[in-house]
Amino acid sequence: MANPILRQKLASRQFITAPGIQDMIAAVIANKVGFDIVYGSGYWTVASAYGLPDAGIASVTQMVDRMATLVRTCNAAVVADADTGFGGLLNVHHTVQAYEQAGITAIQIEDQEFPKKCGHTPGKRVVPAEEMADKIRVAVEARRDENFLIIARTDARQSEGLEGVLHRMKLYAEAGADILFPEALTSDEEARIVTSSLDKPMMANMADGGLTPIRDAKTLQSLGYSMAIFPAMTSLAAAAAMESALLNLKQTGTSLSPDVPLFNFKEFCSLIGFEDVWAFDKKWAR
Template sequence: MSDKTSLAQRLRQPGIVVAPGCHDALGARIYEQAGFEAVYMTGNGLSASLLGAPDIGLLGMSEMVERGRAFAAAVEVPVIADADTGYGNLNNVARTVADYEAAGVQAIHLEDQVTPKKCGAMKGLALVDKDEHAEKIRVAVATRRSRDFLIIGRSDARIPLGLDEAIARGQAYAAAGADLVLLEMLQSEEEMRRALSSIDAPLMFNAVDGKTPPLTAAQFDKLGFRLLSFPISATLAYTHMMQRLAQHIRDTGSAFDAPTGTLAIGQYEAVLGLERYR
């Protein structure tokens, strides 16, 4: 682990860590400059930004790791990354862990879908047996070089298989050594309380626009979550902004005075830290 802020150490302190999601290193820098303690690299957003395609398992491990390396190089705060299903069998999981850790990422989550996976907010999810995924978690924990590289056991079982199965999977992944557990798509505060009280590990929550209860960070903190991400909010906002800008240019023949507003060139250069290159 580098001299950067340690996510593992921060999670041992009181208070929830909010790690907003983004699909590029520029977004990571903007979040860092806004004062967030960590950032989250979204697989959904990366599939959209790199391929213009939905999150259906089209990106490979090496493509994801290289983006994780770019994020980690761009910011001093910890980077948490989507590692999908581990990109194959136990050997693939071991390589995924080793490569992400070497890239400077500080945490990854591994999900229990079949390969190729889908975004957890999509319909028609198919999952592997929980014991098979628990073994992936054990291999991931055994492979990492530092205990400060965090393994997050994620289950997408809530929508296709129900809350009881999602909690049972979370318990299995915690028992396998996951540092945190992430249950996707919990649908109410009562479900969240049940999960928090039933799983012997800290819990992460992915707040997805229109798919999960619209709670604030303070509310998630009060419930007892330790890590919170808004994984695709930035990508949704970017898409909306680009649609409006495209229509404005189409309608007016100019990119100036866009309804979305723009930064001055000097402000933009400041975000990128141009001065340190001189």
């Protein structure tokens, strides 16, 4: 079942900040910090699980399996990247039902040609707007739970300009999308123009290193957004920390350094569930 919290927060106009979660270590740390909504990023999930670029290489089966594991591990509701729906209209239908059965709360579908590209890298091409609108109609019809929300993303900014974004957002809203996602806008002014164009919740992508300026939650809300994802933050932070630790080990021959903070091992054992294992072993010891 989809978690109703996302629909409830949107209805009450509470701004939503969702960190990207690339693997289950990030998931248990997010549990500790206390987020109620997280984002299952396609880019970073595929990079973490398979060491591959976000270029439509991972299959729907691989992505659903990964997202289902994320749902099982997270205390939070999961908003999941589903690329282009992994094909045509029939693929979209089955993708929606597979993600819903996995316990996802919202699914993001984009209007790129398949295979897609990361929204903040070169070479993106979009499908005709009506083709994407049909995908949204199919997605809306395929879902069984009203709390399972459909997010329509457009990558048209770089090929069709802001007018293309506005045209597509209007079509996708009319097709039944619950949330609109104008990807890779390049300024606050563009954000204001797009968010004021339709009375629909809109999502911002705060992709560190990408085309959109990074803004804080208060600023994004003032720009007219209802929610923001920060898909790259945990992955880039983890990569930087690992590089630092590995360089220290290579140079000094030890893991110990005041410049390389390490998470407490005993606490991590608890976060990952070893206390339940120890309790089980104690109960059944002979």
